[in-house]
Amino acid sequence: MIVLSWNCRGLGNPKAVPVLRELIKTHTPDIIFLFETLVHAQKLEDKRIKIGYEGCFAVNREGRSGGIGVLWRKSSICQLITFSNNHVDLEILNNDTHRWRLTGFYGYPERHRRKESWRLLKTIAAASNLPWCIVGDFNDLLYTEDKKGLVEHLEWLFRGFRNTINECALQELHLQGYPFTWSRSRGKPNAVEERLDRAFGNSEWMAQFPEAQLINLVAPISDHSPLLLKTVSTGIVTQKRRFRFENKWLKEPDFQDLVQNSWDTGFNQELIPRLKLCSEFLSSWGKQHFAKFKRDINLYKQKLEQLRNFSDPGSMEEHDKIRKKMIDLLVQEEDHWRQRAKSFWLSEEDLNTKFFHSYANARKKKE
Known part of the structure; x- marks a missing residue:
C-alpha cells in the first residue's frame, strides 16, 4: 500500500x-x-x-x-x-x-x-x-x-x-x-x-x-x-516506450538540421529508403531526447532536494529558477501525452493522466 x-x-x-x-x-x-x-x-x-x-x-x-x-x-x-x-x-x-x-x-x-x-x-x-x-x-x-x-x-x-x-x-x-x-x-x-x-x-x-x-x-x-x-518496500517499475513523432520537437533548435542531414545522407537512394533512413535518425534522436527530458525532471528534483538545506540568497535564487524550470518541463510533458492520445479537445489545465497513457497504449495494441 x-x-x-x-x-x-x-x-x-x-x-x-x-x-x-x-x-x-x-x-x-x-x-x-x-x-x-x-x-x-x-x-x-x-x-x-x-x-x-x-x-x-x-x-x-x-x-x-x-x-x-x-x-x-x-x-x-x-x-x-x-x-x-x-x-x-x-x-x-x-x-x-x-x-x-x-x-x-x-x-x-x-x-x-x-x-x-x-x-x-x-x-x-x-x-x-x-x-x-x-x-x-x-x-x-x-x-x-x-x-x-x-x-x-x-x-x-x-x-x-x-x-x-x-x-x-x-x-x-x-x-x-x-x-x-x-x-x-x-x-x-x-x-x-x-x-x-x-x-x-x-x-x-x-x-x-x-x-x-x-x-x-x-x-x-x-x-x-x-x-x-x-507500508512495505517497493521497487520502481519502468516501461518500455515506442517511438512516436512529437510535435514539441519542432520547437527544438537542432531538429531541422537533423532532418536535413539525415535526408542528405541518403541522397543517392530512392524515396522510400531515404524516408526509412530519416525515420531511423529521428528514432534514435527521439529516444535520446525523451531520456534527456525525463533526466532533466529528475535532476531538477534532486537539485530542489539539495537546495532545501541552504537558505542564503544565492541558493534561494537558484531554488526559484529550478522550481520554474521544473514546472515548465512538467507542462511540456503534457503535450507529449496529449498528442499520443489524440485528445485535443481537453482543456489546457488537463495534464499527464492515466487516461492519456491508457488511450495511447490501446492505440498501440490496435496497430
Whole structure:
C-alpha cells in the first residue's frame, strides 16, 4: 500500500496539476490525501476522472479556505467510515484478515483552535480498535527541534500535542529525508521551517507493518512538502516506450538540421529508403531526447532536494529558477501525452493522466 499525503494549497491552481501528475506517475500511490484543496467536490470529481482513479471523496472548502480530498486507485481497497472538515477516515480492505484504518488529518492552523484539533484526534482514536495509521498536516509541533526560525512556539502547544498523541497511544513514523515539511520566507532573516506534516500509527499497526516508510518528497509549488507512506518496500517499475513523432520537437533548435542531414545522407537512394533512413535518425534522436527530458525532471528534483538545506540568497535564487524550470518541463510533458492520445479537445489545465497513457497504449495494441 502506497499513500500520498500533500497540503497542495489549492488544487484549482493549474500549476498544481502537473506537479500532482508527476507525483502520481513517479510513485503510483494507491490512496491520495489532499489538504487545503480550496475547491468543491465536483472539481475533485473532474480531476479523478482525468487521473484515472476509480473513487474519490471530497470535503468542501469553507469559504475561501480548507477542503480535503481523497482519491483511491481501486474501489475494492477502502471504504469511507467517517469524515469532518478536518479529517477523512477510511477502512483499508486488504483482505478479511488484514483490515486496518487509515485517516487523513488536517489540524486547525489557528492557535486558539488547537484544542479542537486535539479533541478530534482523541475522538477518532476511540472510534475503532482496528490497527490505525493517521497521516496529514497536523499544524502542530511535538518538540523544539521540529522548528527552525525565530518565531516563538509556546510550550503549552508542545505539551498539549504530545499529551494528545500519548493519550491516543500513537507512535510517530520516522521521516526520511529533509526534517522539515513546511517553510516560509526561506532565505530571508524572518525565515521559518517546521515539521507540520507527519504520520503516526498505533502499536497494532506498527506490528502489522514493521517495514513501513515515510518519505519527505519535493514539489516545486506549495509551501508544504508531499509525504509518501509505504507500508512495505517497493521497487520502481519502468516501461518500455515506442517511438512516436512529437510535435514539441519542432520547437527544438537542432531538429531541422537533423532532418536535413539525415535526408542528405541518403541522397543517392530512392524515396522510400531515404524516408526509412530519416525515420531511423529521428528514432534514435527521439529516444535520446525523451531520456534527456525525463533526466532533466529528475535532476531538477534532486537539485530542489539539495537546495532545501541552504537558505542564503544565492541558493534561494537558484531554488526559484529550478522550481520554474521544473514546472515548465512538467507542462511540456503534457503535450507529449496529449498528442499520443489524440485528445485535443481537453482543456489546457488537463495534464499527464492515466487516461492519456491508457488511450495511447490501446492505440498501440490496435496497430
